[in-house]
Amino acid sequence: xxxxxxxxxxxxxxxxxxxxxxxxxxxxxxxxxxxxxxxxxxxxxxxxxxxxxxxxxxxxxxxxxxxxxxxxxxxxxxxxxxxxxxxxxxxxxxxxxxxxxxxxxxxxxxxxxxxxxxxxxxxxxxxxxxxxxxxxxxxxxxxxxxxxxxxxxxxxxxxxxxxxxxxxxxxxxxxxxxxxxxxxxxxxxxxxxxxxxxxxxxxxxxxxxxxxxxxxxxxxxxxxxxxxxxxxxxxxxxxxxxxxxxxxxxxxxxxxxxxxxxxxxx
Amino acid sequence: xxxxxxxxxxxxxxxxxxxxxxxxxxxxxxxxxxxxxxxxxxxxxxxxxxxxxxxxxxxxxxxxxxxxxxxxxxxxxxxxxxxxxxxxxxxxxxxxxxxxxxxxxx
Numbered sequence: 001x002x003x004x005x006x007x008x009x010x011x012x013x014x015x016x017x018x019x020x021x022x023x024x025x026x027x028x029x030x031x032x033x034x035x036x037x038x039x040x041x042x043x044x045x046x047x048x049x050x051x052x053x054x055x056x057x058x059x060x061x062x063x064x065x066x067x068x069x070x071x072x073x074x075x076x077x078x079x080x081x082x083x084x085x086x087x088x089x090x091x092x093x094x095x096x097x098x099x100x101x102x103x104x105x106x107x108x109x110x111x112x113x114x115x116x117x118x119x120x121x122x123x124x125x126x127x128x129x130x131x132x133x134x135x136x137x138x139x140x141x142x143x144x145x146x147x148x149x150x151x152x153x154x155x156x157x158x159x160x161x162x163x164x165x166x167x168x169x170x171x172x173x174x175x176x177x178x179x180x181x182x183x184x185x186x187x188x189x190x191x192x193x194x195x196x197x198x199x200x201x202x203x204x205x206x207x208x209x210x211x212x213x214x215x216x217x218x219x220x221x222x223x224x225x226x227x228x229x230x231x232x233x234x235x236x237x238x239x240x241x242x243x244x245x246x247x248x249x250x251x252x253x254x255x256x257x258x259x260x261x262x263x264x265x266x
Numbered sequence: 267x268x269x270x271x272x273x274x275x276x277x278x279x280x281x282x283x284x285x286x287x288x289x290x291x292x293x294x295x296x297x298x299x300x301x302x303x304x305x306x307x308x309x310x311x312x313x314x315x316x317x318x319x320x321x322x323x324x325x326x327x328x329x330x331x332x333x334x335x336x337x338x339x340x341x342x343x344x345x346x347x348x349x350x351x352x353x354x355x356x357x358x359x360x361x362x363x364x365x366x367x368x369x370x371x372x
């Protein structure tokens with residue numbers, strides 16, 4: 001029986017949060033230098049740096065639990081895709097599904113709809129964890145929630161602009177929503193790590209997250225004049241370690257330098 | 267799902283976002299200072315982008331954005347009649363008395 005003073009978030013759950021924020025930070029960083037306008041390019045880079053900053057704090061917290069061999073870098077750079085526990089949603093490329101070996105440009109609508117669906121979730125998660133009895137996790141949540149509220153505002157504005165914009169922007173936003181919405185089912189099915197976090201009483205409560213999340217989705221879609229898209233069908237399992245084919249390429253990019261030069265310092 | 271092709275017309279508005287001037291107040295009590303300009307589609311968008319472009323290093327506590335087209339500027343050609351006459355009127359500078367220590371920012 002643990003008391004409030006020494007309740008710690010389970011390592012597996014901290015890693016789930018860390019992997020999720022790192023993978024989306026890395027994914028969104030692909031826009032760096034390629035944004036649709038200079039100002040949006042900077043906005044997206046800021047968003048990525050916020051997420052990577054959150055990941056660093058979470059990996060440091062995890063490393064303290066994982067033992068003397070573990071560090072922020074070892075957890076980020078020396079685990080393979082099978083060890084990562086991020087949501088599948090955040091590892092998907094910036095475009096819809098396509099034939100193998102096909103190439104497609106980044107689609108800004110996909111990026112923004114994803115950021116909207118995800119930051120909408122994380123605002124709820126951080127709001128719960130802000131009051132966690134795990135003091136260090138609570139401090140990370142208190143910092144992250146301010147950043148995430150801004151990410152939500154930024155993404156919401158774009159979803160509305162694109163949905164209620166030109167025929168092209170509306171069609172692209174709707175296509176992105178139809179493609180990504182099924183992946184949000186993963187949010188609500190507790191992973192083993194989430195279940196142990198809830199059992200440990202660290203402040204997480206998945207059941208109460210969905211209604212406010214859905215309310216925000218409905219409000220934004222109505223304002224954007226987009227059609228609600230069913231979140232049904234295949235349930236992705238990234239947070240259980242079952243990933244799409246896209247994660248290994250993303251990690252290959254991200255980890256290659258650290259692996260080629262293991263002692264490199266910069 | 268069918269997405270209409272990106273025609274040059276569809277891309278046009280992006281390059282034609284109007285220009286906005288950005289003013290940032292660095293801390294309470296100080297005035298807003300002009301710090302640059304940016305392109306944005308409307309006022310809210312401009313405010314959001316100003317936050318991302320001009321206050322990412324904690325430069326501000328408040329932002330104003332103003333359509334650049336709303337600013338009437340003096341003409342460089344008018345420089346002589348606008349500004350030169352004040353050049354020899356040093357009595358307009360309050361340099362003939364000491365500012366008390368208790369007076370803070372001035």
